[in-house]
Amino acid sequence: MSRVHSRPIAFAALGPIAIGGILAVRADQLAPLFAVPAIVFGVVAATAPALYIATAATGAAPPVATVVRALVTALGAFGIALVGLVLPAAFLSLSSLSITTTVVVTSAALAGAGLLALRRLAGELGARSLGAAVVFGVWSLTTLGIAGRLWADFAWEVIS
Amino acid sequence: MIAATELATPATSAALAVIDQLLRDRDGMIARIRAGTQLVAIMRTMVATIALCGAMIGAGLGSYRGGVQIGYAAIKLPLVLLGTAALSAPALSAIGASLGRRARLGVDLAMVMASLAYGALLLAACTPLVLLARALSLPYHHTILAVVGMFAVAGIASLRMVVHALATEAAPGWRTAVVGLCVVFAVVGGQLAWALRPYLVRPRAQDLAFVRALEGSLFDAVMGTFASARGRYAPDVNANDEGWR
Numbered sequence: 001m002s003r004v005h006s007r008p009i010a011f012a013a014l015g016p017i018a019i020g021g022i023l024a025v026r027a028d029q030l031a032p033l034f035a036v037p038a039i040v041f042g043v044v045a046a047t048a049p050a051l052y053i054a055t056a057a058t059g060a061a062p063p064v065a066t067v068v069r070a071l072v073t074a075l076g077a078f079g080i081a082l083v084g085l086v087l088p089a090a091f092l093s094l095s096s097l098s099i100t101t102t103v104v105v106t107s108a109a110l111a112g113a114g115l116l117a118l119r120r121l122a123g124e125l126g127a128r129s130l131g132a133a134v135v136f137g138v139w140s141l142t143t144l145g146i147a148g149r150l151w152a153d154f155a156w157e158v159i160s
Numbered sequence: 161m162i163a164a165t166e167l168a169t170p171a172t173s174a175a176l177a178v179i180d181q182l183l184r185d186r187d188g189m190i191a192r193i194r195a196g197t198q199l200v201a202i203m204r205t206m207v208a209t210i211a212l213c214g215a216m217i218g219a220g221l222g223s224y225r226g227g228v229q230i231g232y233a234a235i236k237l238p239l240v241l242l243g244t245a246a247l248s249a250p251a252l253s254a255i256g257a258s259l260g261r262r263a264r265l266g267v268d269l270a271m272v273m274a275s276l277a278y279g280a281l282l283l284a285a286c287t288p289l290v291l292l293a294r295a296l297s298l299p300y301h302h303t304i305l306a307v308v309g310m311f312a313v314a315g316i317a318s319l320r321m322v323v324h325a326l327a328t329e330a331a332p333g334w335r336t337a338v339v340g341l342c343v344v345f346a347v348v349g350g351q352l353a354w355a356l357r358p359y360l361v362r363p364r365a366q367d368l369a370f371v372r373a374l375e376g377s378l379f380d381a382v383m384g385t386f387a388s389a390r391g392r393y394a395p396d397v398n399a400n401d402e403g404w405r
Binding site: 076077078080081082083084085087088091092095096097098101104112113116117119120123 | 246247248250251252253254255257258259260263332333336340344347348351352355377379380
Protein backbone atom coordinates (compact mmCIF):
# COMPACT_ATOMS: atom_id res chain seq x y z
CA MET A 1 0.00 0.00 0.00
CA SER A 2 1.40 3.40 -0.94
CA ARG A 3 2.00 6.30 1.43
CA VAL A 4 -0.88 8.15 -0.14
CA HIS A 5 -3.18 5.41 1.13
CA SER A 6 -1.70 4.92 4.59
CA ARG A 7 -2.50 8.42 5.86
CA PRO A 8 -6.27 8.31 5.22
CA ILE A 9 -6.42 4.84 6.79
CA ALA A 10 -4.59 6.15 9.85
CA PHE A 11 -7.12 8.99 10.17
CA ALA A 12 -9.96 6.53 9.60
CA ALA A 13 -8.70 4.47 12.55
CA LEU A 14 -7.81 7.41 14.79
CA GLY A 15 -11.17 9.21 14.51
CA PRO A 16 -13.40 6.30 15.57
CA ILE A 17 -10.95 5.33 18.36
CA ALA A 18 -11.11 8.89 19.70
CA ILE A 19 -14.92 8.97 19.56
CA GLY A 20 -15.03 5.52 21.15
CA GLY A 21 -12.69 6.86 23.82
CA ILE A 22 -15.22 9.51 24.83
CA LEU A 23 -17.90 6.85 25.39
CA ALA A 24 -15.33 4.60 27.11
CA VAL A 25 -14.47 7.34 29.63
CA ARG A 26 -18.12 8.03 30.47
CA ALA A 27 -19.10 4.35 30.63
CA ASP A 28 -15.96 3.18 32.46
CA GLN A 29 -15.57 0.43 29.85
CA LEU A 30 -12.85 -0.34 27.34
CA ALA A 31 -15.18 -1.90 24.78
CA PRO A 32 -16.15 1.33 22.93
CA LEU A 33 -12.47 1.94 22.09
CA PHE A 34 -12.46 -1.18 19.92
CA ALA A 35 -16.13 -1.40 18.98
CA VAL A 36 -16.36 1.89 17.07
CA PRO A 37 -13.46 1.19 14.65
CA ALA A 38 -14.64 -2.42 14.36
CA ILE A 39 -18.12 -1.30 13.28
CA VAL A 40 -16.70 1.24 10.80
CA PHE A 41 -14.15 -1.06 9.13
CA GLY A 42 -16.35 -4.14 9.41
CA VAL A 43 -19.37 -2.55 7.74
CA VAL A 44 -17.26 -0.97 4.97
CA ALA A 45 -15.44 -4.27 4.35
CA ALA A 46 -18.76 -6.11 4.19
CA THR A 47 -20.56 -3.68 1.88
CA ALA A 48 -17.83 -2.19 -0.36
CA PRO A 49 -17.61 -5.19 -2.74
CA ALA A 50 -21.34 -4.90 -3.33
CA LEU A 51 -20.92 -1.28 -4.44
CA TYR A 52 -18.34 -2.26 -7.07
CA ILE A 53 -20.27 -5.29 -8.30
CA ALA A 54 -23.60 -3.47 -8.58
CA THR A 55 -22.07 -0.41 -10.24
CA ALA A 56 -20.17 -2.62 -12.69
CA ALA A 57 -23.41 -4.43 -13.49
CA THR A 58 -24.93 -1.12 -14.59
CA GLY A 59 -21.95 -0.74 -16.91
CA ALA A 60 -20.80 2.44 -15.22
CA ALA A 61 -18.18 1.28 -12.73
CA PRO A 62 -14.76 2.95 -12.85
CA PRO A 63 -11.69 0.65 -12.74
CA VAL A 64 -11.38 -1.32 -9.50
CA ALA A 65 -8.25 0.64 -8.52
CA THR A 66 -10.23 3.88 -8.78
CA VAL A 67 -13.00 2.47 -6.61
CA VAL A 68 -10.49 1.30 -3.99
CA ARG A 69 -8.78 4.71 -4.01
CA ALA A 70 -12.17 6.44 -3.66
CA LEU A 71 -13.14 4.21 -0.71
CA VAL A 72 -9.83 4.86 1.03
CA THR A 73 -10.20 8.61 0.46
CA ALA A 74 -13.75 8.53 1.81
CA LEU A 75 -12.63 6.54 4.87
CA GLY A 76 -9.91 9.15 5.41
CA ALA A 77 -12.50 11.91 5.10
CA PHE A 78 -14.61 10.11 7.72
CA GLY A 79 -11.64 9.97 10.09
CA ILE A 80 -10.59 13.60 9.52
CA ALA A 81 -14.14 14.82 10.15
CA LEU A 82 -14.30 12.78 13.37
CA VAL A 83 -10.92 14.09 14.54
CA GLY A 84 -12.25 17.64 14.07
CA LEU A 85 -15.38 16.82 16.06
CA VAL A 86 -13.59 15.08 18.94
CA LEU A 87 -12.90 18.26 20.95
CA PRO A 88 -16.48 19.59 20.89
CA ALA A 89 -17.90 16.10 21.47
CA ALA A 90 -15.59 15.50 24.43
CA PHE A 91 -16.47 18.87 25.94
CA LEU A 92 -20.21 18.32 25.53
CA SER A 93 -19.95 14.83 26.96
CA LEU A 94 -17.76 15.64 29.95
CA SER A 95 -19.76 18.74 30.91
CA SER A 96 -22.95 16.70 31.12
CA LEU A 97 -24.18 14.55 33.98
CA SER A 98 -26.15 12.13 31.84
CA ILE A 99 -24.49 9.37 29.79
CA THR A 100 -27.41 9.68 27.36
CA THR A 101 -25.96 13.04 26.32
CA THR A 102 -22.66 11.28 25.55
CA VAL A 103 -24.43 8.74 23.38
CA VAL A 104 -26.40 11.47 21.56
CA VAL A 105 -23.27 13.57 20.98
CA THR A 106 -21.07 10.68 19.80
CA SER A 107 -23.90 9.36 17.59
CA ALA A 108 -24.32 12.81 16.03
CA ALA A 109 -20.57 13.06 15.38
CA LEU A 110 -20.48 9.59 13.77
CA ALA A 111 -23.59 10.31 11.67
CA GLY A 112 -22.25 13.68 10.51
CA ALA A 113 -18.86 12.23 9.61
CA GLY A 114 -20.56 9.31 7.84
CA LEU A 115 -22.65 11.66 5.68
CA LEU A 116 -19.56 13.73 4.82
CA ALA A 117 -17.69 10.55 3.86
CA LEU A 118 -20.55 9.44 1.61
CA ARG A 119 -20.57 12.83 -0.08
CA ARG A 120 -16.83 12.61 -0.62
CA LEU A 121 -17.16 9.07 -1.99
CA ALA A 122 -19.86 10.20 -4.43
CA GLY A 123 -17.56 13.00 -5.60
CA GLU A 124 -14.58 10.66 -6.00
CA LEU A 125 -16.58 8.08 -7.98
CA GLY A 126 -18.30 10.70 -10.12
CA ALA A 127 -21.86 10.52 -11.43
CA ARG A 128 -21.49 8.21 -14.44
CA SER A 129 -25.11 7.29 -15.10
CA LEU A 130 -28.57 7.30 -13.54
CA GLY A 131 -28.20 3.59 -12.79
CA ALA A 132 -24.92 4.17 -10.98
CA ALA A 133 -26.49 7.01 -8.98
CA VAL A 134 -29.38 4.77 -7.93
CA VAL A 135 -26.95 2.00 -6.96
CA PHE A 136 -24.90 4.45 -4.93
CA GLY A 137 -28.02 5.77 -3.17
CA VAL A 138 -29.24 2.29 -2.26
CA TRP A 139 -25.73 1.23 -1.15
CA SER A 140 -25.41 4.37 1.02
CA LEU A 141 -28.74 3.78 2.75
CA THR A 142 -27.91 0.11 3.29
CA THR A 143 -24.46 0.86 4.71
CA LEU A 144 -25.80 3.61 6.99
CA GLY A 145 -28.64 1.34 8.09
CA ILE A 146 -26.35 -1.56 9.03
CA ALA A 147 -23.80 0.66 10.76
CA GLY A 148 -26.52 2.66 12.51
CA ARG A 149 -28.22 -0.49 13.84
CA LEU A 150 -24.93 -1.97 15.08
CA TRP A 151 -24.01 1.31 16.77
CA ALA A 152 -27.45 1.74 18.33
CA ASP A 153 -27.40 -1.82 19.73
CA PHE A 154 -23.90 -1.33 21.11
CA ALA A 155 -24.64 2.09 22.63
CA TRP A 156 -27.84 0.76 24.21
CA GLU A 157 -25.89 -2.10 25.78
CA VAL A 158 -23.29 0.32 27.14
CA ILE A 159 -25.78 2.67 28.81
CA SER A 160 -28.15 0.00 30.13
CA MET B 161 -4.11 67.03 18.95
CA ILE B 162 -1.86 63.95 19.16
CA ALA B 163 -3.29 60.77 17.67
CA ALA B 164 -3.55 57.79 20.03
CA THR B 165 -1.37 55.71 17.71
CA GLU B 166 1.45 58.24 18.05
CA LEU B 167 1.52 57.75 21.82
CA ALA B 168 1.47 53.96 21.65
CA THR B 169 4.38 51.57 21.36
CA PRO B 170 5.06 50.05 17.91
CA ALA B 171 3.44 46.74 18.96
CA THR B 172 0.32 48.51 20.22
CA SER B 173 0.18 50.64 17.08
CA ALA B 174 0.33 47.52 14.93
CA ALA B 175 -2.45 45.92 16.99
CA LEU B 176 -4.61 49.04 16.69
CA ALA B 177 -3.98 49.05 12.94
CA VAL B 178 -5.18 45.44 12.74
CA ILE B 179 -8.36 46.30 14.69
CA ASP B 180 -8.90 49.35 12.50
CA GLN B 181 -8.58 47.19 9.38
CA LEU B 182 -11.01 44.65 10.86
CA LEU B 183 -13.60 47.39 11.34
CA ARG B 184 -13.08 49.28 8.08
CA ASP B 185 -11.74 46.78 5.53
CA ARG B 186 -12.81 43.22 6.27
CA ASP B 187 -12.08 42.06 2.72
CA GLY B 188 -8.50 43.23 3.19
CA MET B 189 -8.31 41.47 6.56
CA ILE B 190 -9.64 38.24 5.05
CA ALA B 191 -7.07 38.44 2.24
CA ARG B 192 -4.31 39.08 4.77
CA ILE B 193 -5.28 36.07 6.86
CA ARG B 194 -5.62 33.85 3.79
CA ALA B 195 -2.14 34.89 2.65
CA GLY B 196 -0.87 33.56 5.97
CA THR B 197 1.44 36.49 6.61
CA GLN B 198 1.80 37.75 10.22
CA LEU B 199 -0.71 35.11 11.30
CA VAL B 200 0.67 34.94 14.85
CA ALA B 201 0.51 38.73 15.29
CA ILE B 202 -3.04 38.82 13.92
CA MET B 203 -4.11 35.95 16.20
CA ARG B 204 -2.57 37.66 19.23
CA THR B 205 -4.46 40.86 18.45
CA MET B 206 -7.73 39.01 17.89
CA VAL B 207 -7.43 37.08 21.17
CA ALA B 208 -6.67 40.31 23.05
CA THR B 209 -9.58 42.06 21.32
CA ILE B 210 -12.02 39.27 22.21
CA ALA B 211 -10.75 39.20 25.80
CA LEU B 212 -10.99 42.96 26.27
CA CYS B 213 -14.32 43.45 24.48
CA GLY B 214 -15.77 40.37 26.19
CA ALA B 215 -14.67 41.76 29.54
CA MET B 216 -16.29 45.13 28.70
CA ILE B 217 -19.69 43.69 27.78
CA GLY B 218 -19.40 41.19 30.66
CA ALA B 219 -18.75 44.02 33.11
CA GLY B 220 -21.70 45.87 31.60
CA LEU B 221 -23.97 42.87 32.16
CA GLY B 222 -22.59 42.38 35.67
CA SER B 223 -23.28 46.03 36.48
CA TYR B 224 -27.02 45.26 36.33
CA ARG B 225 -26.56 43.57 39.72
CA GLY B 226 -23.36 45.43 40.63
CA GLY B 227 -20.68 44.50 43.14
CA VAL B 228 -18.64 41.38 42.63
CA GLN B 229 -20.86 40.26 39.72
CA ILE B 230 -19.17 42.91 37.53
CA GLY B 231 -15.86 41.09 37.92
CA TYR B 232 -17.39 37.62 37.63
CA ALA B 233 -19.14 38.36 34.33
CA ALA B 234 -16.12 40.28 33.00
CA ILE B 235 -13.99 37.15 33.49
CA LYS B 236 -16.53 34.59 32.30
CA LEU B 237 -17.72 36.12 29.05
CA PRO B 238 -14.26 36.23 27.38
CA LEU B 239 -13.76 32.61 28.52
CA VAL B 240 -16.99 31.61 26.77
CA LEU B 241 -16.04 33.36 23.53
CA LEU B 242 -12.42 32.16 23.41
CA GLY B 243 -13.23 28.65 24.62
CA THR B 244 -15.97 28.22 22.03
CA ALA B 245 -13.66 29.39 19.25
CA ALA B 246 -10.85 27.06 20.34
CA LEU B 247 -13.18 24.06 20.56
CA SER B 248 -15.07 24.77 17.34
CA ALA B 249 -12.49 26.05 14.84
CA PRO B 250 -10.89 22.61 14.25
CA ALA B 251 -14.31 21.37 13.10
CA LEU B 252 -14.27 23.94 10.27
CA SER B 253 -10.87 22.69 9.06
CA ALA B 254 -11.81 19.03 9.49
CA ILE B 255 -15.19 19.19 7.76
CA GLY B 256 -13.68 21.20 4.88
CA ALA B 257 -10.72 18.80 4.58
CA SER B 258 -13.00 15.79 4.56
CA LEU B 259 -14.69 17.25 1.45
CA GLY B 260 -11.44 18.07 -0.31
CA ARG B 261 -10.77 21.61 0.94
CA ARG B 262 -7.13 22.36 1.72
CA ALA B 263 -6.60 21.89 5.47
CA ARG B 264 -5.12 25.04 7.02
CA LEU B 265 -5.89 24.94 10.72
CA GLY B 266 -3.91 28.12 11.53
CA VAL B 267 -5.66 30.15 8.83
CA ASP B 268 -9.09 28.79 9.78
CA LEU B 269 -8.48 29.51 13.46
CA ALA B 270 -7.38 33.06 12.62
CA MET B 271 -10.45 33.52 10.43
CA VAL B 272 -12.80 32.33 13.18
CA MET B 273 -10.98 34.49 15.75
CA ALA B 274 -11.17 37.54 13.47
CA SER B 275 -14.90 37.02 12.93
CA LEU B 276 -15.44 36.63 16.68
CA ALA B 277 -13.30 39.68 17.37
CA TYR B 278 -15.48 41.68 14.98
CA GLY B 279 -18.60 40.48 16.81
CA ALA B 280 -16.97 41.23 20.17
CA LEU B 281 -16.16 44.78 19.01
CA LEU B 282 -19.81 45.28 18.04
CA LEU B 283 -20.86 43.93 21.45
CA ALA B 284 -18.45 46.31 23.17
CA ALA B 285 -20.10 49.14 21.24
CA CYS B 286 -23.43 48.00 22.74
CA THR B 287 -22.15 48.22 26.33
CA PRO B 288 -23.50 51.76 26.85
CA LEU B 289 -26.97 50.43 25.98
CA VAL B 290 -26.69 47.88 28.80
CA LEU B 291 -25.59 50.63 31.16
CA LEU B 292 -28.51 52.77 29.97
CA ALA B 293 -30.89 49.90 30.74
CA ARG B 294 -29.55 49.82 34.30
CA ALA B 295 -29.66 53.60 34.60
CA LEU B 296 -33.31 53.65 33.52
CA SER B 297 -34.10 50.65 35.78
CA LEU B 298 -35.40 48.73 32.77
CA PRO B 299 -37.19 45.59 34.05
CA TYR B 300 -35.06 42.43 34.26
CA HIS B 301 -36.80 40.50 31.46
CA HIS B 302 -36.81 43.52 29.13
CA THR B 303 -33.07 43.83 29.71
CA ILE B 304 -32.60 40.13 28.96
CA LEU B 305 -34.44 40.54 25.66
CA ALA B 306 -32.38 43.60 24.77
CA VAL B 307 -29.14 41.70 25.50
CA VAL B 308 -30.31 38.73 23.41
CA GLY B 309 -30.95 41.17 20.56
CA MET B 310 -27.45 42.65 20.90
CA PHE B 311 -25.82 39.23 20.88
CA ALA B 312 -27.94 38.20 17.89
CA VAL B 313 -26.78 41.23 15.88
CA ALA B 314 -23.13 40.60 16.80
CA GLY B 315 -23.45 36.88 16.08
CA ILE B 316 -24.99 37.47 12.65
CA ALA B 317 -22.24 39.97 11.79
CA SER B 318 -19.56 37.44 12.82
CA LEU B 319 -21.22 34.67 10.84
CA ARG B 320 -21.50 36.93 7.78
CA MET B 321 -17.76 37.52 7.89
CA VAL B 322 -16.96 33.77 8.04
CA VAL B 323 -19.42 33.00 5.24
CA HIS B 324 -17.97 35.78 3.08
CA ALA B 325 -14.41 34.57 3.73
CA LEU B 326 -15.21 30.99 2.75
CA ALA B 327 -17.42 31.98 -0.19
CA THR B 328 -14.64 34.00 -1.82
CA GLU B 329 -12.30 31.05 -1.29
CA ALA B 330 -14.85 28.88 -3.20
CA ALA B 331 -13.17 25.64 -2.07
CA PRO B 332 -15.06 22.35 -2.42
CA GLY B 333 -17.57 21.81 0.37
CA TRP B 334 -17.33 25.32 1.83
CA ARG B 335 -21.09 25.54 2.40
CA THR B 336 -21.11 22.26 4.32
CA ALA B 337 -18.09 23.45 6.32
CA VAL B 338 -19.93 26.67 7.28
CA VAL B 339 -23.07 24.77 8.27
CA GLY B 340 -20.96 22.33 10.31
CA LEU B 341 -19.13 25.19 12.02
CA CYS B 342 -22.44 26.89 12.85
CA VAL B 343 -23.90 23.72 14.36
CA VAL B 344 -20.78 22.95 16.40
CA PHE B 345 -20.38 26.59 17.44
CA ALA B 346 -24.01 26.91 18.53
CA VAL B 347 -23.99 23.65 20.53
CA VAL B 348 -20.56 24.16 22.14
CA GLY B 349 -21.13 27.89 22.75
CA GLY B 350 -24.55 27.20 24.23
CA GLN B 351 -23.19 24.54 26.56
CA LEU B 352 -20.15 26.59 27.63
CA ALA B 353 -22.28 29.68 28.25
CA TRP B 354 -24.73 27.46 30.18
CA ALA B 355 -21.95 25.92 32.29
CA LEU B 356 -20.51 29.35 33.23
CA ARG B 357 -23.82 31.16 33.88
CA PRO B 358 -25.06 33.49 35.42
CA TYR B 359 -24.05 36.76 33.74
CA LEU B 360 -27.06 39.03 34.16
CA VAL B 361 -28.39 38.77 37.69
CA ARG B 362 -31.39 40.47 39.28
CA PRO B 363 -30.37 43.53 41.37
CA ARG B 364 -31.98 42.05 44.50
CA ALA B 365 -30.12 38.71 44.23
CA GLN B 366 -28.20 37.99 47.44
CA ASP B 367 -26.04 34.88 47.03
CA LEU B 368 -23.68 35.28 44.10
CA ALA B 369 -21.53 32.43 42.83
CA PHE B 370 -18.81 32.60 40.18
CA VAL B 371 -20.39 29.57 38.50
CA ARG B 372 -23.27 27.38 39.56
CA ALA B 373 -22.79 23.77 40.49
CA LEU B 374 -22.92 21.46 37.48
CA GLU B 375 -26.62 20.67 37.05
CA GLY B 376 -26.27 18.82 33.78
CA SER B 377 -25.91 20.04 30.23
CA LEU B 378 -28.03 22.45 28.24
CA PHE B 379 -29.29 19.36 26.39
CA ASP B 380 -30.33 17.80 29.73
CA ALA B 381 -32.15 21.01 30.66
CA VAL B 382 -33.94 21.18 27.30
CA MET B 383 -35.02 17.54 27.64
CA GLY B 384 -36.17 18.23 31.22
CA THR B 385 -38.22 21.19 30.01
CA PHE B 386 -39.80 19.04 27.27
CA ALA B 387 -40.69 16.46 29.91
CA SER B 388 -42.19 19.15 32.15
CA ALA B 389 -44.20 20.50 29.20
CA ARG B 390 -45.67 17.01 28.76
CA GLY B 391 -46.64 16.91 32.43
CA ARG B 392 -43.77 14.70 33.63
CA TYR B 393 -42.07 16.71 36.35
CA ALA B 394 -38.70 15.73 37.76
CA PRO B 395 -38.08 16.95 41.32
CA ASP B 396 -34.79 18.67 40.47
CA VAL B 397 -35.76 20.19 37.14
CA ASN B 398 -35.74 23.98 37.26
CA ALA B 399 -35.16 23.84 41.02
CA ASN B 400 -32.99 26.91 40.66
CA ASP B 401 -35.30 29.70 39.62
CA GLU B 402 -32.57 31.91 38.16
CA GLY B 403 -32.93 30.08 34.82
CA TRP B 404 -30.36 30.14 32.02
CA ARG B 405 -29.23 33.72 32.44
